[in-house]
Amino acid sequence: MSDATEHHLEHHLEHHLEPHGHLEDNAEAVQAHLKRLRRIEGQVRGIQRMVEEEKYCIDILTQVSAATKALQSLALSLLDDHMAHCVVDAARQGGAEQEQKLKEASEAIARLVRS
Amino acid sequence: MSDATEHHLEHHLEHHLEPHGHLEDNAEAVQAHLKRLRRIEGQVRGIQRMVEEEKYCIDILTQVSAATKALQSLALSLLDDHMAHCVVDAARQGGAEQEQKLKEASEAIARLVRS
């Protein structure tokens, strides 16, 4: 994992130097993801309150399904970003880097589909 | 919704009076659900930190899949409780109450399967 992380940092440093506005895009994406995650955290806390107040099971289940869907949408959005940046870069490099990134993406997609 | 909730409270009051220990069971179940929900809240906050620190996308996705699975397990556990209490009671009553509870359970299961 540390290699991937290192590469990831380098990747971000590169972006820092290039004039294409990728870093700003990235900062915006990070803010959008955080906003969604804070909303999901709020949903989970709302479910805790419902459980504490012994609200009707079906109403609690509806909120759990909503939070699950919100997490899945976030995952799809994170995956889009990953494909548009890391996978595309790796495809241009080819070789082992490409194989590695395709394998990782494939496994992450399988985890999403099966969860 | 308020009718269902009212019925739910009555249901709990009944349990309060009967000597079968259902209320204690219920208090235990509530604590178990809350424990799981607090852990899920922690997972969501951990994902926020990973996004803030711009951790590697695939590692973030792994955590999102884990939180999604934890929510689904919680939902299955809430549904089990609901079936063992509300659906069983309604089946014994029969009639409209039974129809209503079966329809609600069916819709909740469909939401889970599709999320």
Add this chain to the structure above:
Amino acid sequence: MSDATEHHLEHHLEHHLEPHGHLEDNAEAVQAHLKRLRRIEGQVRGIQRMVEEEKYCIDILTQVSAATKALQSLALSLLDDHMAHCVVDAARQGGAEQEQKLKEASEAIARLVRS
């Protein structure tokens, strides 16, 4: 499994004797399920043709998602029938029969949610 199957046959024989028209309902449900299954079989064969003719991957994937959804809808419909008959009957009997049917239903729902 043979015990459950035996019970199931008895259950259907009972229905045969009682005047509530359950058997006719059941025959209709069976026909509806078979119709859906034949359509799904057709979808799977259509996907085979697409693969043989090396159709565009994304178009094939769209058909695979459609067949998956059709199977899930069928599963939800089979589960509804099961809950309305076997689970309701077991709830009225109570005891070990009820426990067994709730456990089976719970496990079947978990398999659906996780697939």
Add this chain to the structure above:
Amino acid sequence: MSDATEHHLEHHLEHHLEPHGHLEDNAEAVQAHLKRLRRIEGQVRGIQRMVEEEKYCIDILTQVSAATKALQSLALSLLDDHMAHCVVDAARQGGAEQEQKLKEASEAIARLVRS
């Protein structure tokens, strides 16, 4: 769709001419996919027989879940091939072709995750 299909054919013709053995790989992949699809078709026909013979609902549901899982595994395998060929090629081309292929892949993944 016809544009994508045309491009797809061209893509296969290119492969026909190049000496990298892609066509053989592809023929093998097609055979592997067809084998899986024939097995899934067999599973769906088996479920039809179970419904006709009014087998126990839970046993039928177990087979429906198995067929659903088999379809999802096939989808993941088709997606892997698509990423390794079409998406990688598009990433190297860049521009509108890359955007288009990323968008299509993203939508296909979302359909899989939500089905």
